[in-house]
Amino acid sequence: MPIFVSSYTLRAISKFYAHQEQSGYDKLAHLANQLNSFILAKLRHVLFALYFAMIALRHGSEATSDGKRSRSLSQGTYGSLGTADDIFIAVDAVSGSVSESTPLLDKAAAPPPSPPSNHTKDCLNWRSVGLLVMCVSALGLAVYLLWRQTQLPGLGYRLSLIEHDIWSDMDLHGQGSRLLDPFAVVSVYFTHTSSAACSDDCLELLHRLQKHRLEELPYNFLITGDCQAFEARGWQYESHFAELPQATSLVVAFVGDFSQRPPSDCQLATAQALLLESLKRRRLHPEYNLFVVGNAEAVQQELQLWPRYAGRRRRKRRGVE
Structure with a gap:
């Protein structure tokens, strides 16, 4: 589904990427x-x-x-013509010439x-x-x-990241969201939304997930079935998981139910690209730890093979939202 944005938004996006810090x-x-x-x-x-x-x-x-x-x-x-021996010089005895x-x-x-x-x-x-x-x-x-x-190994990646102001109408500034200190982020928690999945029209599905909420979705990023990453609270604000160390973590959710079925290879590649982009922007500590939270069994089976995987952590109070 094509997304139409204003020229002001496009200029803002271009200016943002033009001023990104180069690695x-x-x-x-x-x-x-x-x-x-x-x-x-x-x-x-x-x-x-x-x-x-x-x-x-x-x-x-x-x-x-x-x-x-x-x-x-x-x-x-x-x-x-002749040599010097062939030249005859005559002297006139009378005139002497x-x-x-x-x-x-x-x-x-x-x-x-x-x-x-x-x-x-x-x-x-x-x-x-x-x-x-x-x-x-x-x-x-x-x-x-x-x-x-x-x-140079492992540095090439492609990430399709949709910023918050492009797809969401939620105002993060007026919700009492606390700013996230990028130098303190040492953990990344992966989970799923336990909802319907999508391979197209994912924007409509995300709006349905927001429909009956008074605040933004509690995740920092969402990864949809069309292999795009959507910024919810992003690198700027803390997540809204009370049981997790919000000030030192990022929460990334795969859109769908992945308790039995694992995410696609493209979704996993997008998750890896999001981690690399976080490191590139210095929004994540290089010695971070990777966890899986909630009942995302299939996600845990895939991510336990990743180098920074540190274990699984269950939520104590309620299931993943």
């Missing part, structure tokens, strides 16, 4: 993406420099071969030496070499960071 994993991935963008932007200039350098090297070699060829042709031409029977070769007739090519020096200067070294170093660092990103 070290997110910063690492962001740095790797920035390095990739930098390399792609600079690598083009390096390729252009190398391309023109190769052209300059080729033209330089062609100019050198042309110069050698012209000198060899000049030597062949001069040899056909000197005449040449064969004129000396003019130095201007010799081909000028070819100037050295500076194309290679212009293209392969220290700036190009420095840029190339910098790009190669950045590429190596980006590859290393991406490799480290793939080696």
Whole structure:
């Protein structure tokens, strides 16, 4: 069922997620993406420099071969005209003037030496070499960071979290709800609502659970059959279970009756993602303990295999609401 919200709510959601505190994993991935963008932007200039350098090297070699060829042709031409032994100088005895029977070769007739090519020096200067070294170093660092990103276990997850103000009309501020100290939360209690389940139209079911109540549902979060997490009292307010240490715990309920039938794999994955999101936002102590409360037998059978599972705790006064 599609949910239509106002533009003000959408802006508030976008602003909230834009100001979320990034974990070290997110910063690492962001740095790797920035390095990739930098390399792609600079690598083009390096390729252009190398391309023109190769052209300059080729033209330089062609100019050198042309110069050698012209000198060899000049030597062949001069040899056909004659050597120094073939030049006869006649001296007039009367006037004492000197005449040449064969004129000396003019130095201007010799081909000028070819100037050295500076194309290679212009293209392969220290700036190009420095840029190339910098790009190669950045590429190596980006590859290393991406490799480290793939080696980090258990950090990738997807969580569809519906905030309280989007789905619920209950006012938590006027109900005397006490604020929850995030640094004191050391326990997470899982239970179920002992009600009908849902795979779609879960919002309507949650509204039915709220219908005859004067206050919000007593849980911090609810996980529905469509694998979404709904914020009830959230990370901000204490739960409403008098038998539990409310000031140091979060209460998460699977929507439905799971005394015999376990939650789906998708619901369990959503519960794990909610725990990781709580750790990411620093709303849960890293050394937390995990409990199952109430008559959720099937939930207890699944969660007892989780690393932080500490046991089962029954409520003393009444069944789970």
